[in-house]
Amino acid sequence: MPSAAERTRTLVQSTCSAVLLVPGLSTARPGPLSAARPGPLTADVRSVGPDGDIFLVFPADAPAVRAATHAQDDEVPAVLELTDVAPVSVPHRIRGRAWVSGWLTPVPGQAGPGRMMLRLEVGGAQVDDLWGADVVDAEEFAAAEPDPLVRHETELLQHLALAHGEQVGLLCGLMEREGATRATPLALDRLGLRVRFGRRDGHTFDARFDFPEPVTDVTALRRALHRLFAAAAA
Known part of the structure; x- marks a missing residue:
């Protein structure tokens, strides 16, 4: 099982959607904004x-940039909220969420023209995903590594669903007792494949198939999946 810190780090370094929540900011979001209802901002x-800080690039006139720039020596608290949505069509597509809290400071000269980089110094995080809910401290987050397949997961899952649906379907034979x-x-x-199964009554359930050993790249993953599908067909 990947650690909570690894899962959180993987979400941060994935392509899943993320918004920066800064209490008190005025944005274009409709409705009243307050410290209790912060405005969302999406980084480019x-x-x-290397030390676990998160770097976010925004347009130079973004509200978060103005807040961090004008704060001077004051700390600007913020939360990076991440939402992980399955890249394939399944019921209940949200696979997980994470919240990374910390403090914003500007990092001048590190982004292109018309852009500004902000550093989020991580104070802690929470993750609630397919594995469960956990708390992650700043040291754990900094020391963790993202899953090596994170940049390829979307295309790999879509390829499995579209081009290898028959082979994936063979796994139903291993779940025959579950209907x-x-x-x-x-x-x-890197540790395995999670599959969402459907029953005739419309209900769904998940099952995970662990690889014999962790995979480190796409080539090793293909071998592991081939063995899994071969076992299901036997």
Whole structure:
């Protein structure tokens, strides 16, 4: 099982949607905004530095940039909220959420013209996903590594669903006692494949198939999936 820190780091460095919540900011979001209902902002680029800080690139006139620039020595609290949606068509597509809290400071000269980079110094995080809900401290987040398949997961799952649906369907045979009639690949990481199965009555359930050993690249993943599908067909 990947650790909570690894899962959170993977979400941050994935392509899943993320908004920066800064209490008190006035944005174009309709409705009243307050410290209790902060305004969302989406960064053009996000990355993680070697010390675990999160770097976000915004337009230079973005409200978050103005807030961090004008704060001077004051700390600007913020939360990066991430939402992970399955890249394939399944019921209940949200696979997980994470919230990384910390403090914003500007990093001048590190973005292109008309852009400004902000650093989110991580104070802690929470993750609630297919594995469960966990709390992550700043040191754990900084020390964790993202899953090596994170940049390829979307295209791999879509390829499995579209081009190898028959092979994925063979896994229903392993779930015969559960009444599985259809299977859709739901999540993929270095340790295994998670599949969402459907029953005739319309209900769904998930099952995870662990690889014999962790995979480190797409080539090793293909071998692991081939063995899995071969076992299901036997």
